[in-house]
Amino acid sequence: MPKLVNHAERRTTIVEAAWRLIAERGIDGVNMRDLAAAAGYTNGALSHYFGGKDEILRSAFEHVLVETNRRIDASVGSSHGRAALRKVCFEIMPLTSSAALEARIAVSLWQRAMNDPVMKRINNDAVGQWKAIMRRHWTEAIAAHELPPTDVDRGVELLMTAIIGLQITAVLDSDAASRGAQVALLDRILAAEGRCG
Template sequence: MPKLVDHAERRRAIIRAAWRLIAARGIDGINMRDLAAEAGYTNGALSHYFSGKDEILRTAFEHVLEETNQRIEQSASGLRGLSALRKVAYEIMPLTEEARLEARIAISLWQRALTDRAMEGVNNAAVAQWRRRLGQHLSEAIEDGQLAEHDVAVRADLLMTALIGLQVTAVLDRAATSRKSQIALLDTVLAQNKIPGSGENTTRGVHT
């Protein structure tokens, strides 16, 4: 009886191989021959799962964003206001080694997004989704008396810009982006409109 092939798992294995190569070499250092060898397949075998390098890179980018979104859903489920906002921010911030690796991959793939409209669209849709969720939790924090009234759209833009900036600096300047320093930056941004005595548990540097 012929052996059943898990097509989806094969695609995931190829994407994981692509992640490893992109993290080690950057996007310019990845080619189909090396990718096939890293994934444990022949060069021609990749064509059974992807149409070519462009599709592999787009899928790799999508998987980085999907991993982040899954963590956000698990971490912020059932929360609202500043507690939920912090959980969302923590999953976007490169606070762990896994998240730093994803940031390294994402930065490399942004280079391709400059000329790949499909990849550009994937990136912009993800950022817009994160920005809307940040805005939602900022609005909840105002409703709950945790934050003073402010322009939610502007504050969500500020937070989103800071989080993306941390992804870049975490890759380029690791010494300046410890977990403690990243959380201190987030605390500073949120403190601008925080109402004293609002009751949020924000022991600096040790959030979970």
């Protein structure tokens, strides 16, 4: 009887191998031969699970975003307002070693997303979801008098831009992106936006 193959599990194994290689070498350092070896397959075997390198890279990018969303859901739980807003930000910011690794992967893949409309859409959809979640919790925090009144849309744009900047800083100069410095920046933005609103 032929051995049953878990197609989804093998795709995940390949995507995780792509993660590791992108984190180590950057996107330009990933080729199909090395990717197959890192995943434990022959080069030809990858074609059974993906249509080529572009599809693998897109799947790796999606996987980073899915993992971030999973952490956001688990962290926020039933929280509301300022506490929930900070938890959302904490899961996107490169505060842990795993989040810093994801930032390395995301920063490398943004280069490809500039010229790949599918990856650009994947990124923009994820950022749009994060902004909507931030907007909801920031509005709750204002209603609960946990944060001062402000233009929430402007605050969310500033916050998201700062977080993306922190991801880049964590990749290029990790010493400048300590946990304390990142959290202090987040809290300054939340407080300062109320004074500017």
